[in-house]
Amino acid sequence: MKNLTLRQRMLAGFAVILGIMALMGMLDLRRLYTIEKEVDAIRQDAVPGLYYSASMRAAWGTGFVRTRDVLEHPTPEGRKALLDLQVKSDAQFDELLAGYLKSVHRSDETAMYNEFRTLVLDYRRRRDVLLADQSAAAVGQARALVQEQLAPQFAKGSEILLNIVAVNKAQADEATARIEHAVSIGETGIVVSLVLALLAAFACGYLLMRAITKPMGSIVEGLTQLGAGDLTRRLDLARKDEFNAIEQGFNTTANELSLLVSKAQRSAIQVATSVTEIAATSRQQQATATQVAATTTEIGATSREISATSRDLVRTMSEVSGAAERTASLAGNGQTGLARMEDTMHNVVEAAGSVNAKLAVLNEKAGNINRVVTTITNVANQTNLLSLNAAIEAEKAGEYGRGFVVVATEIRRLADQTAVATYDIEQIVREIQSSVSAGVMGMDKFSEEVRRGMGDMQEIGEQLSQIIQQVQTLAPRVQMVNEGMSAQATGAEQINQALVQLSEATHQTVESLRHSSLAIDELNVVANDLRAGVSRFKV
């Protein structure tokens, strides 16, 4: 039972009900069919039979009366008219009979019909005979004739007709009774089957309802809890039908929702955090903007200082320009002086050169003397040496050497004198030489100094000319600097203006930051609400 799907159950329920109803319908149909048959019977058999037979009975009676009338009518015209009428009514009667014949379906009726027909024929024959017989038109005979000849036929016919009528009526009654019976049975059947159907419907409905409402109840409960915020709720219907699908769908949805809400919770927290950070940053920015505003003011002050400094600089530059020109003229004077000094130095150098030449000659001479003196000294030296050795050898020679000793000694004395003299000369010459050398060195140094001095002077001259050049190039540069200074002053002014604008912009920034700060506060509130709202859920 549990494994049936709702569809199956519903189909089963409907099938049961439909089955019952079909059964009911079929039974009713059968019954109605029966009734129809009966009705048919009545329609085709009993009622027309009854109608025709009743009509025939009436016509039979009317015909008889008419016949009597015809017979009793005083006038022939009247009788003719009535005979015409009779012919018509005979024709009608025949129609009726034919019609009745159509409705005859039973054998006893057929028998009665045949009998009646025969009787009718017979009656008509008799009647016609009677009517044709005009002679007996005596009034009182007609009736007696009629009574005598027609009445029994008429009565028989009436009796047969009566029987036919009765039979038809009985038929009709039977049929009606059967119909009624069938109807009552049908009613009962309908009621029974209705009750059955109702019961079945109730049962199926109840089962179906239970099959639906129980899980529906769980679902509703689950949804309610879900709606209340408990996103951990999952369905477990233990069904394998459509509710299983619903259960899975619900669980999946609950999972997704749970994930989503947990994500939303996290996001809410993050948003709250981020908003707090943004708020902090915004306040920092506000502080920074305020600082910028302050700094801008400082810059403005500095810029004004720059302006003032520029103007001072312009003044200083003109002074510098004047000083440069004076320097140039002084340098020019210096150059002239240097030129004169250069000439003097040239003369000095020449003189020094000539002195040097003389000294060189002197040196050479002294050198010559030196060489001579050296020779003399060498000779003295050798002589001395010789004398020493001679004296020693003489001493060793003993007596024989005594005279030689004197000679040797004398030689030595001369040598010594020479040596002394030459030593003196040498000394003098050395002094001269040293003086000369000193002089030469001094002259050289002097020349060197002079040359260096000249070199220096030339350098100085060049430097002075360079100075002059530089000073000359200074003027346009000073002009440029002047222009630059003015531009700078203008620039400083512009900076000032820009700073004023910047200050305004900064103030606006501060304002907008304040607004944004307010907005962030609102956002904070919203974020908190979001977080509160989302934290309601249990995931």
Place this chain on the structure above:
Amino acid sequence: MPPSAAHLQPQPGGFVARKLFLQFRIGGDRYLLAADTVVQVLPPQPLKQVPGAPVWVAGILSYKGEPVPVLDMSQLALGQGARQVTSTRTVLVAHRHRGHEPLRTLGLILEGVTDTVHRDPADFMPSGLDGVQARYLGPVLQDEEGGMLQWVSVNELLSDEACALLFATATATVTAREAQP
């Protein structure tokens, strides 16, 4: 007038008592060397150096084919090398170490070698300072000018080790030179 000129005058007592001395200087003082010990006075000579020898060993001189050790007197006595002047001469002396044989030729670099003098050996008086180190310094003689002349004894110049060193070195040099092709 050179100081030695005084000695040209004939002396009372004849020449026999007087001895010829070679005068030289060490530092600021004058010293005498007995002329009979002097072989020859030479002008300053190129010397072969003796590496590793004491400072007062000036080098080795080749004299008549023989190697002669030369020492610097001023260096030996004062620790100061002899000045390179004309009067600084190389004096070759006949050396008998402490008076013992063998007789070897020794070279001395002496300063102020320009004079010979005649003096009476008897005029010399002991100096009163007989230091063991300077055994070569002998008796002294007062000069006319007031300075003192001291007699230097050649044979006492060297210590035993110095003598051995000096002449061994010279011999070694000879051996080395003879060994050369």
